[in-house]
Amino acid sequence: MNDYARPDVLVSTSWVDEHKGDDNIRLLEVDVDTSAYGQGHIAGAAGLNWETQLNDQIRRDILTKEQFEELAGDLGLTRDTTVVFYGDNNNWFAAYALWEFRYYQHPEENLKIMNGGRKKWVQEGRELVEEVPSFSPTNYEAKFPDDNVRATKDLILDSLHQQRFNLVDVRSPAEFTGEVIAPAGMSETAQRGGHIPGAVDIPWASAVNDDGTFKSYQELKQTYQGAGVNPEKETVAYCRIGERSSHTWFVLKYLLGFEKVRNYDGSWTEWGNLVGAPIEKGNGHTE
């Protein structure tokens, strides 16, 4: 892990096993399979539901500052707490949660992801418990949102002609080309299929190994820079609803050390519904 730009943002399963009981460490499990936590989790870990606890339940948006403070307070956090995120599907939603904590400026040095996530922990035969921990509530005070880690439709629209951003579409190739708009079984979640003009398609899973750990610095560099993602330019990652892209945001920002990276959480379910927004179909035909 030492080749990464910010190796301190990753901790190993053995490190977590050793430090899981430390007073200043809080483990947060965030899963795609929201029943996984209930089936057993790391001792002392709290479970977060990304849909109901990390998003506003009325407006389409992430938590407000006040809602975030309430969540963090309920988890017994202070800004000095080291928060270690982990989850299933190669830490997909763990990265989403970390991004939101970073947006509200929980100190970067106190945000970490357990490399390999839940899968690696289970594969190594480490202990899982069913006891749900309780915490003494705190009066958590978040800072103002750091808009440098979040992209909006207006920001992207205004800069499309100048090609200010590397646009990294992390969805599957079928979603990128426009063949598929919504997942199977769902009504179309966007009016149009395709991608933002100029985007390159680098599916999020390109960044992980079979055991759930992140690929090496050299492999990641080859993947992203090989696809034309210029580290000197500002980068925006997006997907369908902004969760898969937070995983890539984490990789680009902390593992490869790109200086300016944003997650566009509106993603395709916003862009594909915008009246008049330019769209490319296939591998590059603008409509």
Add this chain to the structure above:
Amino acid sequence: MNLRGGLATWSAHLKLHREIMKKFLSVHVVACLTRQAIVDLIERFQQASDEDVRHLHTWGDTIAGRMICHWEARDRETLVQWLEKQNVRIRGTSEWVMQVEFES
């Protein structure tokens, strides 16, 4: 009808059913659906199964964002139309339905 007659009728019905129904595989993009959402979809398939289409099994990978389904159906057209009623459409070249012509 006595028991033997009933079994014979049922056996004939099953034989006819096997002759009429064909096996199919289909591939679908589930993108970022959660595991629960995929399980819910499969339960919808089970509940909607009828004498024309029967869901047999599904294999999925939420990391790859794909699932493969195994079906019994009268014919491809019936299956595709049945899937559309479940809000599952065959789109582009990434999603497809294939009749199982042989197994080895």
